[in-house]
Amino acid sequence: MVASPIQTNQGKSLDVAFSCDYFEVRTAVETVMGFLRDNHLSDDEIMGCELAVAEACNNAIRYSGESGGRLRIQLRAFCSTSQVMFWVHDHTKGFEWPAKIELPPEDSETGRGLYLMTSLMDKVHYFRGREQNILYLSKKRGAMAVPQEVVDPESREELIRRLAENDQIITDMAEELSFCYESLAAIFRHSAEQGKGTTKAEFSRRLLNDLIQIVSADWYVLRLLPEHGNSLNFVVASESLFSEQPIPLQNPETVVHPVEEEAVLTRQNVWFDQSRPLAPTDPLGRVKPGANGVVHPIFFGERLMGTLVLGRNLTRVPFTAGQLNVVGTFSDFLAIQFVNAEIQESLISGRLTERELEIARTIQRSLLLQELPVVPGMKLVSHCESARQVGGDFFDVLEYSEDEVLLVIADVMGKGVPAAMFAAILRSLIRALPRRNQSPGELLYRANQLLFTELSSVDMFITAQLVLVNHKTRTAIVGSAGHCPALITNSDGSEVSSLTPDGMPLGILLDTEYDDIEVPFEHGARLLVYTDGIPETRNRAGEQFSFPRLAEWLKESTRNARSPEAMKTEIIEELARFQQDDVLQDDLTFLLLAG
Amino acid sequence: MFIHLAGAVSSGIGFARAEADDNMKLQLSNETVRVSDIRELNANNSNEFRDQVRASMSASQRFIEIDLSDTTFLDSCGLGALIALHKTTCSRNGLVRLLNPTPPVQQILELTRMHRIFEVVRR
Numbered sequence: 197m198v199a200s201p202i203q204t205n206q207g208k209s210l211d212v213a214f215s216c217d218y219f220e221v222r223t224a225v226e227t228v229m230g231f232l233r234d235n236h237l238s239d240d241e242i243m244g245c246e247l248a249v250a251e252a253c254n255n256a257i258r259y260s261g262e263s264g265g266r267l268r269i270q271l272r273a274f275c276s277t278s279q280v281m282f283w284v285h286d287h288t289k290g291f292e293w294p295a296k297i298e299l300p301p302e303d304s305e306t307g308r309g310l311y312l313m314t315s316l317m318d319k320v321h322y323f324r325g326r327e328q329n330i331l332y333l334s335k336k337r338g339a340m341a342v343p344q345e346v347v348d349p350e351s352r353e354e355l356i357r358r359l360a361e362n363d364q365i366i367t368d369m370a371e372e373l374s375f376c377y378e379s380l381a382a383i384f385r386h387s388a389e390q391g392k393g394t395t396k397a398e399f400s401r402r403l404l405n406d407l408i409q410i411v412s413a414d415w416y417v418l419r420l421l422p423e424h425g426n427s428l429n430f431v432v433a434s435e436s437l438f439s440e441q442p443i444p445l446q447n448p449e450t451v452v453h454p455v456e457e458e459a460v461l462t463r464q465n466v467w468f469d470q471s472r473p474l475a476p477t478d479p480l481g482r483v484k485p486g487a488n489g490v491v492h493p494i495f496f497g498e499r500l501m502g503t504l505v506l507g508r509n510l511t512r513v514p515f516t517a518g519q520l521n522v523v524g525t526f527s528d529f530l531a532i533q534f535v536n537a538e539i540q541e542s543l544i545s546g547r548l549t550e551r552e553l554e555i556a557r558t559i560q561r562s563l564l565l566q567e568l569p570v571v572p573g574m575k576l577v578s579h580c581e582s583a584r585q586v587g588g589d590f591f592d593v594l595e596y597s598e599d600e601v602l603l604v605i606a607d608v609m610g611k612g613v614p615a616a617m618f619a620a621i622l623r624s625l626i627r628a629l630p631r632r633n634q635s636p637g638e639l640l641y642r643a644n645q646l647l648f649t650e651l652s653s654v655d656m657f658i659t660a661q662l663v664l665v666n667h668k669t670r671t672a673i674v675g676s677a678g679h680c681p682a683l684i685t686n687s688d689g690s691e692v693s694s695l696t697p698d699g700m701p702l703g704i705l706l707d708t709e710y711d712d713i714e715v716p717f718e719h720g721a722r723l724l725v726y727t728d729g730i731p732e733t734r735n736r737a738g739e740q741f742s743f744p745r746l747a748e749w750l751k752e753s754t755r756n757a758r759s760p761e762a763m764k765t766e767i768i769e770e771l772a773r774f775q776q777d778d779v780l781q782d783d784l785t786f787l788l789l790a791g
Numbered sequence: 792m793f794i795h796l797a798g799a800v801s802s803g804i805g806f807a808r809a810e811a812d813d814n815m816k817l818q819l820s821n822e823t824v825r826v827s828d829i830r831e832l833n834a835n836n837s838n839e840f841r842d843q844v845r846a847s848m849s850a851s852q853r854f855i856e857i858d859l860s861d862t863t864f865l866d867s868c869g870l871g872a873l874i875a876l877h878k879t880t881c882s883r884n885g886l887v888r889l890l891n892p893t894p895p896v897q898q899i900l901e902l903t904r905m906h907r908i909f910e911v912v913r914r
Binding site: 218219221222243244246250251254256301303304306307308309310311312 | 831872874
């Protein structure tokens with residue numbers, strides 16, 4: 197086992213390499229726990245990390261197979277004042293990460309490792325490449341964290357050391373970032389194109405041409421499996437070498453099954469290279485000898501949509517885990533676009549069924565956070581309910597910086613699939629915008645600039661509100677694009693302010709400026725951001741719930757120090773009572789933060 | 792009454808290769824096997840632990856008491872071994888009793904809800 201510690205400005209890290217042997221896991225994990233102890237993690241924190249990391253390393257060994265067992269496993273631990281992170285990097289065949297992680301039946305002797313990891317850590321991600329996989333785990337540190345020991349920052353050795361480290365960090369991050377940035381840029385470009393009359397093949401061709409650049413592939417082939425179909429149909433390829441004939445699935449007359457068929461039947465990536473060459477009869481068989489690549493099955497939820505093959509002619513280096521991750525992202529995006537195109541076609545022909553709307557709703561639901569980030573010292577609750585199958589409301593919460601969270605709420609004009617798609621684009625856009633000291637107003641300005649052409653070309657607009665909450669200084673900065681006012685109370689609920697900074701909805705005028713309003717956010721105060729569904733809820737007499745009634749309710753709840761959870765239930769029930777009807781008339785979305 | 796068999800029946804349970812450690816003790820009585828001095832139950836030693844305990848059981852023994860007061864680490868493989876022994880005792884109308892688990896062990900038992908199937912005893 198080899199251990200090498202490194203200290204950076206952000207924290208300290210330790211790299212441990214060990215052979216594929218359960219005995220070595222214990223030595224490696226003990227070494228890493230010693231490192232965490234030296235960095236002042238509490239016993240409780242260490243106990244959880246020890247078990248999760250041991251399970252991660254054991255998994256790497258369990259799936260190593262014969263060839264993978266020969267290469268060492270690398271375990272990296274990184275510890276800053278706010279969190280600990282671990283990467284377990286193995287060179288094995290890896291395993292399929294299950295869609296849902298649950299405890300096995302009580303009498304099962306195996307199958308608890310992943311459950312333990314996900315229970316003990318805040319984040320667990322698995323990136324699977326060809327015989328190299330990375331399992332990432334992270335956990336926030338508790339109040340026990342103490343600052344790193346002070347090193348004289350002026351000493352020459354220290355400066356040289358930091359310079360070398362930063363170079364390495366920048367090199368590592370550049371690769372990762374370039375993947376992310378290029379992926380996002382390509383996806384946005386193509387989001388705008390979809391729906392402007394481009395065919396499925398043309399749309400895919402443009403997207404996949406970008407993808408092969410990003411992951412350094414030489415060629416691609418895309419085939420789709422029609423719903424209830426029994427053959428893979430050719431859509432597009434980068435070269436004319438490949439057979440465009442449909443590939444029948446489970447054809448009893450086929451002697452050697454094509455790799456694309458295998459990927460469909462196994463629902464897993466299928467790799468080919470010199471050690472496992474393509475059969476001459478394979479529809480891909482006319483590539484240069486020695487080509488290597490992967491067949492990636494494309495899914496939309498559980499539905500298998502088709503296959504994407506990416507190949508390389510000139511190098512024997514297989515795709516890395518990071519590159520495969522990008523392929524996965526593009527495939528997911530393609531799947532969503534294809535499903536959306538199906539829905540659009542159905543809409544045009546007036547055959548929009550409940551089931552297809554449900555699929556569109558799945559797209560929208562997938563945008564909502566599964567779990568809200570924790571805001572230190574505060575309490576956040578959310579609600580999002582659509583009046584129709586697919587609505588244009590959405591919210592998001594981003595950890596903006598160490599001390600700040602950004603609350604996002606928006607309402608796309610209109611309902612249905614186009615509104616849901618613009619909601620999806622806006623959400624991704626805000627997540628992708630650079631975060632260097634940008635105020636909510638500045639973020640809205642950028643979002644308007646980027647979305648203006650697309651929105652105005654279809655005569656749509658979006659009202660949005662961003663609130664940047666600093667939980668350390670207890671302030672909130674509000675920016676608004678024509679959205680209904682944010683409401684904020686003082687600590688005892690004796691006052692409520694309605695915050696309406698100037699700004700037109702997104703997609704109205706290209707050069708709109710957006711103001712910011714900064715207000716204190718006191719202990720015990722409540723902040724409510726919402727869409728117009730709340731104040732505009734009407735009763736049978738046509739009377740609106742109205743803004744003053746909402747403000748009065750917020751004041752009273754603050755005065756009585758009601759918990760945000762209780763307030764959430766209360767406002768939903770109150771609105772249902774008010775409208776005297778169980779059927780929702782408009783979308784109902786809000787975020788409520790208690791200081 | 793327990794018969795102390797330490798040394799005569801021993802195993803390599805602990806943070807070391809199997810052949811290098813003689814820590815675990817097995818005590819046999821009429822109906823019970825009592826296992827103690829277990830430092831760790833992990834992927835490296837859990838199969839051996841399970842096999843040794845099973846091998847020590849005569850046909851009349853249907854209870855296993857596992858003293859976890861010295862056990863500082865238990866992972867999912869160690870848990871698997873405890874479940875395997877639980878199944879062995881169930882087939883003989885007996886049970887596995889876990890004695891005085893340490894906090895890390897208690898944590899994983901609770902996290903995986905295994906404290907419901909084992910009898911956990913504090914003495």
